[in-house]
Amino acid sequence: MSSKGKIVAAVVALVAVGGAVAAVAFSVSRPAAEVEVATVATDDLAVTVTASGRIESDVRADVFPPTAGMLAEVRVTDGQAVEKGAVLAVMDTDALRVQVAGAEAGLAQAEAALKAVDDQAPGSAEVAAARGATDAAWAAYRSAQTAASSVGSQGPRASELAAAAEATRVSRSIYDQMVAAYELADAAYQAMPTPETERDRAGAAFSRDQAYASYLATKASEDRLRATNLAPQQAQADAAVQQAYAAYLGARAQQEQLEGLDLSPQRRAARAAVEQARETLAIAEDNLAKAELVAPIDGVVLFNPLGTPAADGSVPMASPGAGVAPQAAPFTVVQLDAVRFTADVDEVDVDLVETGMNATVRLDALPDRSLETTVTEIRPAATLTLTGGTVFPVYLRLEAVDAKLLIGMKGDVVIEVSRQSEAITIPIEALFDEADGSFAYVVEDGRLVRTPIEVGTITETSVEVLSGLRAGQEVALSSATEYEDGMAVRVR
Numbered sequence: 092m093s094s095k096g097k098i099v100a101a102v103v104a105l106v107a108v109g110g111a112v113a114a115v116a117f118s119v120s121r122p123a124a125e126v127e128v129a130t131v132a133t134d135d136l137a138v139t140v141t142a143s144g145r146i147e148s149d150v151r152a153d154v155f156p157p158t159a160g161m162l163a164e165v166r167v168t169d170g171q172a173v174e175k176g177a178v179l180a181v182m183d184t185d186a187l188r189v190q191v192a193g194a195e196a197g198l199a200q201a202e203a204a205l206k207a208v209d210d211q212a213p214g215s216a217e218v219a220a221a222r223g224a225t226d227a228a229w230a231a232y233r234s235a236q237t238a239a240s241s242v243g244s245q246g247p248r249a250s251e252l253a254a255a256a257e258a259t260r261v262s263r264s265i266y267d268q269m270v271a272a273y274e275l276a277d278a279a280y281q282a283m284p285t286p287e288t289e290r291d292r293a294g295a296a297f298s299r300d301q302a303y304a305s306y307l308a309t310k311a312s313e314d315r316l317r318a319t320n321l322a323p324q325q326a327q328a329d330a331a332v333q334q335a336y337a338a339y340l341g342a343r344a345q346q347e348q349l350e351g352l353d354l355s356p357q358r359r360a361a362r363a364a365v366e367q368a369r370e371t372l373a374i375a376e377d378n379l380a381k382a383e384l385v386a387p388i389d390g391v392v393l394f395n396p397l398g399t400p401a402a403d404g405s406v407p408m409a410s411p412g413a414g415v416a417p418q419a420a421p422f423t424v425v426q427l428d429a430v431r432f433t434a435d436v437d438e439v440d441v442d443l444v445e446t447g448m449n450a451t452v453r454l455d456a457l458p459d460r461s462l463e464t465t466v467t468e469i470r471p472a473a474t475l476t477l478t479g480g481t482v483f484p485v486y487l488r489l490e491a492v493d494a495k496l497l498i499g500m501k502g503d504v505v506i507e508v509s510r511q512s513e514a515i516t517i518p519i520e521a522l523f524d525e526a527d528g529s530f531a532y533v534v535e536d537g538r539l540v541r542t543p544i545e546v547g548t549i550t551e552t553s554v555e556v557l558s559g560l561r562a563g564q565e566v567a568l569s570s571a572t573e574y575e576d577g578m579a580v581r582v583r
Contacts, residue, residue: 124581140508162181194374228335255312395409395423530542540577
């Protein structure tokens with residue numbers, strides 16, 4: 092090697108050694124990164140489903156108009172308490188009466204047309220009797236319909252049930268007091284058996300027995316009210332309607348048989364027109380009879396929008412002159428003492444939810460309250476969100492809540508779908524993933540140790556570690572700093 096080559100080699104060696112020294116010096120002088128850590132814990136790991144929702148009434152009934160028309164009168168205000176059978180609004184009956192008159196005229200015209208056809212052929216008394224039987228059977232069918240529709244108004248009202256329950260509670264309280272008085276008198280007699288203490292004990296026993304008899308009487312009265320079940324009567328009335336209609340069909344079939352199966356096309360058409368006219372009249376009369384919109388249950392009446400908002404943002408509600416249709420209920424009667432939380436659960440989560448699962452509801456209006464509840468029902472029909480997502484309504488009943496819950500309050504629910512007992516867990520911020528698997532950075536002696544782990548259940552906040560970590564170790568949480576195995580750190 093020439094002298095010049097030796098000089099160049101020496102310079103290169105010096106540069107390399109200088110670079111290595113500088114690197115070591117920089118590594119030593121570089122300050123330890125500040126990290127936030129969490130302790131590996133042994134805990135019960137709950138897998139949850141979260142959804143938003145709102146407060147709704149668990150007992151509600153929509154009130155629909157019988158036909159399209161206008162409201163002539165509205166007798167309630169939005170939010171007013173009403174009893175079952177109270178008139179909420181009255182429809183304009185002029186148009187309904189015109190419909191009835193038109194239907195009556197149509198029926199008369201159809202019957203006249205049928206008579207004109209029948210007059211073309213010789214009649215008989217038997218055929219006339221059969222027609223009379225058909226008309227009588229039709230009248231009986233209409234009467235059975237009226238009787239069936241009136242069964243629902245015969246049951247006890249909520250106010251009567253509440254009064255009976257209060258009477259039972261008071262009589263029970265008196266009985267409990269008499270029992271306590273008897274026990275005191277008996278204790279006094281046992282301590283000092285004298286004629287006076289014996290009389291006191293006998294009097295206390297008599298008062299106790301009287302109070303118990305009174306309690307049994309009031310409780311029996313309440314039980315009789317609560318046992319009132321109109322379902323059998325309603326079923327019997329509905330069966331009577333079906334029987335009456337079957338009798339009408341039978342009478343009409345017998346009439347047609349007497350008149351001959353080979354009826355002329357004109358006669359069949361005329362008969363069909365009469366039947367159609369009768370049905371039209373029945374509908375018109377029924378609509379007129381239902382011109383008063385009544386509350387089907389005790390509760391609070393809520394007004395529903397009757398159309399799209401106007402240009403000024405106002406929403407049309409039930410008022411005199413407002414148009415209504417049978418497709419939309421202008422009123423809904425709800426019971427505020429029976430409410431539920433309706434959660435909109437995403438379609439990807441609803442398969443995890445089952446009735447009976449525990450849940451916690453937090454309302455926006457009550458941020459400091461957690462309402463414990465359970466899943467009571469999962470609706471099988473999906474609905475679409477405003478953003479096009481698919482959700483399923485899930486009902487959670489809220490009972491014995493000492494907070495004021497109002498219809499429409501919004502909030503969120505956390506439903507616990509499963510739980511892992513005594514699981515080794517770390518925060519989800521301590522989980523790192525790369526192509527070769529999952530790992531965590533354990534903090535040991537001021538340095539990070541990259542530790543491979545096997546992951547089990549993952550929730551929104553925690554990760555179950557099946558292997559690789561033990562309880563009590565400290566792991567670094569993710570941050571803006573890029574971690575490396577062996578990196579010097581100090582705990583924040």
